[in-house]
Amino acid sequence: xxxxxxxxxxxxxxxxxxxxxxxxxxxxxxxxxxxxxxxxxxxxxxxxxxxxxxxxxxxxxxxxxxxxxxxxxxxxxxxxxxxxxxxxxxxxxxxxxxxxxxxxxxxxxxxxxxxxxx
Amino acid sequence: xxxxxxxxxxxxxxxxxxxxxxxxxxxxxxxxxxxxxxxxxxxxxxxxxxxxxxxxxxxxxxxxxxxxxxxxxxxxxxxxxxxxxxxxxxxxxxxxxxxxxxxxxxxxxxxxxxxxxx
DNA sequence: GCTGTACATATCCGACTGGTTATATTTCCA
DNA sequence: TGGAAATATAACCAGTCGGATATGTACAGC
Numbered sequence: 425x426x427x428x429x430x431x432x433x434x435x436x437x438x439x440x441x442x443x444x445x446x447x448x449x450x451x452x453x454x455x456x457x458x459x460x461x462x463x464x465x466x467x468x469x470x471x472x473x474x475x476x477x478x479x480x481x482x483x484x485x486x487x488x489x490x491x492x493x494x495x496x497x498x499x500x501x502x503x504x505x506x507x508x509x510x511x512x513x514x515x516x517x518x519x520x521x522x523x524x525x526x527x528x529x530x531x532x533x534x535x536x537x538x539x540x541x542x
Numbered sequence: 543x544x545x546x547x548x549x550x551x552x553x554x555x556x557x558x559x560x561x562x563x564x565x566x567x568x569x570x571x572x573x574x575x576x577x578x579x580x581x582x583x584x585x586x587x588x589x590x591x592x593x594x595x596x597x598x599x600x601x602x603x604x605x606x607x608x609x610x611x612x613x614x615x616x617x618x619x620x621x622x623x624x625x626x627x628x629x630x631x632x633x634x635x636x637x638x639x640x641x642x643x644x645x646x647x648x649x650x651x652x653x654x655x656x657x658x659x660x
Numbered sequence: 661g662c663t664g665t666a667c668a669t670a671t672c673c674g675a676c677t678g679g680t681t682a683t684a685t686t687t688c689c690a
Numbered sequence: 691t692g693g694a695a696a697t698a699t700a701a702c703c704a705g706t707c708g709g710a711t712a713t714g715t716a717c718a719g720c
Contacts (some may be wrong), residue, residue, distance in 0.1 A: 425586075431562075432557050432559055435554075436553075436557035438553045438555060438557075439553035439556075440550060441547070442622070444550075446625075451629070451630070493629065499632075505627060506627055506631070506634070508563075509623060512565070512569070512620045513624070514617075515617030515620065516617030516618055516620055516621035516624070525583070
């Protein structure tokens with residue numbers, strides 16, 4: 425799989441609120457399928473499918489403990505996303521800079537008036 | 543649209559290599575549809591669809607200049623992704639791995655890890 | 661006006677997605 | 691040994707996706 429395809433797989437795995445909720449739960453530690461199922465009103469096979477997608481994307485790994493298949497968060501795939509995102513940082517920080525500049529101009533305009541309250 | 547849905551829309555827009563390539567091109571400045579089309583061997587309507595997806599996700603904005611519709615990168619949607627990603631950083635950074643492992647061992651030592659909740 | 665250019669929209673198609681229910685598999689335990 | 695629990699797999703369905711081709715719309719310049 426090419427690097428672009430891997431990133432696509434990861435991002436599309438993340439583009440689902442249920443799967444992101446699963447990842448959020450896993451930040452608190454490993455969990456079984458049933459534990460991950462509990463907060464949702466969907467069927468168990470649906471969760472198993474989500475876990476398969478997350479595993480395929482490298483976002484989780486799975487162990488074996490008797491009849492349990494504990495899930496564990498795997499950070500490295502998220503790092504790929506962060507690394508892709510990084511070069512774009514200036515495009516949202518720049519925006520904030522401009523907003524900040526704008527706010528300072530507003531502030532200056534306000535300060536030049538006698539009555540600062542509406 | 544809820545916050546989760548907006549993030550899902552953004553992530554699924556990013557989960558396509560063609561759309562990410564379009565964003566990469568736009569880091570070098572605004573571009574027309576034809577300019578964005580050039581590097582790809584897909585049809586013009588296909589690019590228009592991709593641009594619609596990117597616009598809906600808030601990743602680009604579009605102007606009007608005669609018969610051209612220049613596209614411009616919009617960083618704020620990417621910031622949403624970065625903000626979502628940030629709490630997961632400790633899961634890929636090496637420095638905290640030992641602490642994390644330690645915490646997970648403590649958690650495991652508490653036992654009854656796999657109690658069923660239903 | 662007329663023509664060419666830039667782009668959007670409509671429609672269709674095959675592949676994929678996220679959900680379901682039903683069933684199979686693996687493992688523990690009484 | 692046999693049942694219950696945890697999980698996986700199979701089959702199905704409706705909706706979405708990314709592509710195509712064909713056509714429509716808006717504007718520039720002659």
